[in-house]
Amino acid sequence: MKRILLASLLLAVMTPVIAQTADRLEYPLWTLEKGTLLSVYADKAYIRSTPSVNGTIVDSLLAGSPLVADEVITTAPLTMKGLTTAWLKTHYSAGGKEIKGYIWVGLLALNTVIKDDVTFVYGLEKRTVLSATEEMLTVRIKALDQAHRILDMKEWTVNGGENARSTQSKLLGEMGLENVKEIFRINFSGDACGLPTDYYYFGWNGSKLLPLPGKSNTFDAGAFAYTETLIFPKEVGGQPGKIMKLMVTEQYGEDGETIESKKVEKETYTWDGTKATKQ
Template identity: 35%
Template structure:
């Protein structure tokens, strides 16, 4: 969990005219549904007359400013290892409608609010790491994200940066929710990288706001493949039905169709229950309970 947030810096800008979109381009869910609303995630960014860093600077926008994304240019800019296109945008300033171009990386991939807090998430970097598995070495792509916690005026209160390996689950969603009975927590910010096809997992990461900063709490994932298998994970927090004080319960279920032909739906189900203690600042695994396997049928 490292690296930095979106900033404007002086450096070498690389352009690309690739027709095939880069993988990081897919985190913004509005790509195929333009025009679309957006919000600036950078502390400060330039609005230009054309889709180029050599173009005239028309204006500046700051974090929290609202924009309307009209179109996505074929011109691209590589910044912080992210190869992303320019966007044609509209926005209002002092009641006047203005137009121009900005780099897509300056726009949040998700934002939500809880009471007086604003959570703005942006894609801030990308790096590759060599992984060796069973004698085979390959480059693993890791994306770096930054969550900016702001007040109602979009003054940044805290920043949390983390890296995550994303496969084909590029669709990003986020929500801010209650503390669910966990002490010393004002609210929980949950993000998800959603798998929208068989065999592609949906991964959830939970962060908590303690009044001063945002910290990582816990994670889970779900995945399944048609009538073949499924894996689900479920949390029970203290405030929920079946919850325990100062405890997070994680129910893990693995099910596999025992009919190799997949013509029927008879699943062998194995369950594990994990109990985590919460002392107000740290989470700790207390114990795992493995239940006896059972069989279930689905019509």
């Protein structure tokens, strides 16, 4: 019953993310309001007596372990893996007692979803600065069993900075794909017109995370709109063994409302139960 309640809470979480810039701490990447239920992303995270790497280790938590946000400590940020984040005062229950301490925010998941005794967490592995205006974030998703052991994981990069100011995740069901029990969708978005929202999809077959085609949407008010739509076999217009992508580009006139031109393109991917191949 406790696990069902935890899953319901986590499924409801939509985690806002604000990406790091040179003059700002990374810690707004996570939802850290008091009382927020969070979980560990790192394979192993230490809980310390003070908000410092010199603080005494009072406990350690494995990936997927839940904890509660109490207070963000901004006075002693720590930089690791290219990420500069705050410490978080936290508490949680373990062994029938309440544990209190501090954890570095960079060790926490951006979001967590539990489905059929499998916990899916994703977070940031590192931040890489390429130039004064360009950076990349390395993201990793992990599938964990009830003992917090990693069943599988996948890693990819997304554009950082202004292109990654928020993130959300969602389970979509199997959508008619052979050998898939669930589809896990993650998106990263910018916070201004003209910046894309990029979506990343992974199928889960019970033991492996299977990369699927992604999509991207961009809207610049009164100027243009670019929309990609994935159609899975179970959806209207879907076909067995195929994933279709519709790409629509619209250009608006001077009034910002009239569509002056519209272009529609289509890509088709065949699905063999383990991978998608573009035709």
